[in-house]
Amino acid sequence: MSLATDSADQPTLYKRIRADIEKRILTGEWPPGHRIPFEHELVARYGCSRMTVNKALSELAQADLIERRRRAGSFVRRPQHHSAVLKIADIRAEITALGRTYGYELIHRKLRTATVADCDRLGVKKAGKVVAIACRHSADNVPFAVEDRLIDLSSVPDAATADFSREPPGSWLLHHVPWTEAEHTISAIVADDRAAKALDIAVGAPCLVIDRYTWRSARTITAVRLLYPGDSHRLVARFKGG
Amino acid sequence: MSLATDSADQPTLYKRIRADIEKRILTGEWPPGHRIPFEHELVARYGCSRMTVNKALSELAQADLIERRRRAGSFVRRPQHHSAVLKIADIRAEITALGRTYGYELIHRKLRTATVADCDRLGVKKAGKVVAIACRHSADNVPFAVEDRLIDLSSVPDAATADFSREPPGSWLLHHVPWTEAEHTISAIVADDRAAKALDIAVGAPCLVIDRYTWRSARTITAVRLLYPGDSHRLVARFKGG
DNA sequence: TTGACTTATATGTCTAGACATATAATCGTG
DNA sequence: CACGATTATATGTCTAGACATATAAGTCAA
Known part of the structure; x- marks a missing residue:
């Protein structure tokens, strides 16, 4: 079991998953509060192991784009409007x-x-x-x-x-x-x-x-x-x- | 094989590894350019799997505290003096x-x-x-x-x-x-x-x-x-x- | 000495599981 | 109906492997 659904994976898989989700958040397709697909759903969609999608989601959580709640799922965060680099x-x-x-x-x-x-x-x-x-x-x-x-x-x-x-x-x-x-x-x-x-x-x-x-x-x-x-x-x- | 060398692990193991290393960098014990122990050395020291130390080191790299170079090892970065939140x-x-x-x-x-x-x-x-x-x-x-x-x-x-x-x-x-x-x-x-x-x-x-x-x-x-x-x-x- | 080739190795990514844990949802009881 | 106990489940962390890949270091020939 391996490889993704579409397009050549120039970047590594977890990066592609992260980019895919980030794009949907930044374009507004998934607005604040929207529930990201569960890890097991992403596992099915990308045909990879849970650790791979977990790494992608963890990085998004670290960047404050999503919030992860046990048992509930992962959600697009309300933008913070607070910190700039x-x-x-x-x-x-x-x-x-x-x-x-x-x-x-x-x-x-x-x-x-x-x-x-x-x-x-x-x-x-x-x-x-x-x-x-x-x-x-x-x-x-x-x-x-x-x-x-x-x-x-x-x-x-x-x-x-x-x-x-x-x-x-x-x-x-x-x-x-x-x-x-x-x-x-x-x-x-x-x-x-x-x-x-x-x-x-x-x-x-x-x-x-x-x-x-x-x-x-x-x-x-x-x-x-x-x-x-x-x-x-x-x-x-x-x-x-x- | 499990558990660490000292002290109760209130935080999770990878967080403790990350904190240990970050502390040595911030106190100057490991100055810029210093080579961090190899992953397999940290695996031995903490008695855990490589994925665990890898997660700790990856987060440090993401925070720009260390630089990771294939075949060479991981090194304390020269401070950037460039970005502030x-x-x-x-x-x-x-x-x-x-x-x-x-x-x-x-x-x-x-x-x-x-x-x-x-x-x-x-x-x-x-x-x-x-x-x-x-x-x-x-x-x-x-x-x-x-x-x-x-x-x-x-x-x-x-x-x-x-x-x-x-x-x-x-x-x-x-x-x-x-x-x-x-x-x-x-x-x-x-x-x-x-x-x-x-x-x-x-x-x-x-x-x-x-x-x-x-x-x-x-x-x-x-x-x-x-x-x-x-x-x-x-x-x-x-x-x-x- | 220099440049091309080979090799060893540390990191990068990934797997297919496992158990822990917080908590939403359900169920039962007063 | 309100509230406490139970259960189901998604995430959090971890393992013991695997192969890929970039590259430092060593080797050898010109």
């Missing part, structure tokens, strides 16, 4: 991907014992030493973003001696610190005097702000604020939902 | 979740044949009729966001007769249109005269803008621009990466 690229990668010349400039670097404000920003009770960095990224010699960063040296001691005059701290951290988790907060402000000068825009011009707080297994790594000219930069997020 | 909640849900009173007000509603600008905004060559809506959301009677929306009636005919004076178009669409895909663009602007009046903020105050373009299987559904006061609203995105 936001691509926040490394700035250098983002600029070079646009075919523009990346420029980097260290404005300020200071090693100091953490102030109360620093601790607050890093979300720690008491920190030892930190590195505070201000720098600017540019595309084709036009200011692209200014970065204001704090690195917790008790988590990343090597950062004390790293040369941030050549390499942006973001790239350096990316290569020197393994997997982390982070939280981004996006907001809008108007450029004050200092920001306007750094970004070469008018005082009062809109700016997009990304605050990123990064940690690894409960240890703070770094906190950074990125300031972009609001009219020239955009964040794009794709998603599936309602 | 951004929660963009339904405005009503967002406000009520904060324990505040949601308010809605229809400012403007017009049914018209699509202008060139409308078609451009909807990303279609030529549209028939559209509904243009302007409305305002408030929290505890304080303006929270203004919405400027276009709905393509050739895709959603029912929207022509829907009563948007009571129900926000976002909620209505959520309940009347099945699964869709969307693209969000986030940027910053300063409030012009009209926006300032609608949001009860000063002209020139920063605003966060979300432009959302929604479609279902190649058919445009709606395009909407949401304008938030930039200092009072924040978008938060969690992620795992570098």
Whole structure:
């Protein structure tokens, strides 16, 4: 017993089953609440074993497209309208991907014992030493973003001696610190005097702000604020939902 | 042959295997590039069948934490630093979740044949009729966001007769249109005269803008621009990466 | 040294079963 | 009719195999 009902199976069978169902959901043929055929029905339709259709349905459940209920069956979920995948690229990668010349400039670097404000920003009770960095990224010699960063040296001691005059701290951290988790907060402000000068825009011009707080297994790594000219930069997020 | 080496298996075995490995990656014990034990090694360690460890590893690969290479093994991926899950909640849900009173007000509603600008905004060559809506959301009677929306009636005919004076178009669409895909663009602007009046903020105050373009299987559904006061609203995105 | 060929092996997919478990539906009883 | 006990069933997890396939590594010839 094997093989499917129609068409050559270039992709593997479970992928085809998954794609078939996903298509019916996305076209609206199977609206939210609709019961997906039972596993044993799909087994019959595709002429395969239950593990195969189970793998397809499990992946759909993982992607939140369907909900699986014991004894009841699998149902198309109501779209969530809640989560989108936001691509926040490394700035250098983002600029070079646009075919523009990346420029980097260290404005300020200071090693100091953490102030109360620093601790607050890093979300720690008491920190030892930190590195505070201000720098600017540019595309084709036009200011692209200014970065204001704090690195917790008790988590990343090597950062004390790293040369941030050549390499942006973001790239350096990316290569020197393994997997982390982070939280981004996006907001809008108007450029004050200092920001306007750094970004070469008018005082009062809109700016997009990304605050990123990064940690690894409960240890703070770094906190950074990125300031972009609001009219020239955009964040794009794709998603599936309602 | 069954059961694992240590501790009671409250979660199922494959979940425990996945969690074990994920923990070692996230703590840095297994840095990027590190080779995960082969499936047959994990089979021996956990005393289970290969399908069980395969399921654990497959899920880790799906989450981009590891990369699997035939003949070579499975490796901890270099963190991507690229994608974050951004929660963009339904405005009503967002406000009520904060324990505040949601308010809605229809400012403007017009049914018209699509202008060139409308078609451009909807990303279609030529549209028939559209509904243009302007409305305002408030929290505890304080303006929270203004919405400027276009709905393509050739895709959603029912929207022509829907009563948007009571129900926000976002909620209505959520309940009347099945699964869709969307693209969000986030940027910053300063409030012009009209926006300032609608949001009860000063002209020139920063605003966060979300432009959302929604479609279902190649058919445009709606395009909407949401304008938030930039200092009072924040978008938060969690992620795992570098 | 280099390039072509062969081989070994880890993953990718799949099977035909199994038992566990949550729960919808049914049945019985007060 | 309301409510508790029972049963049927769809999913959840797992096994012990199988063959396919991409490819790293080794082999050999030019």
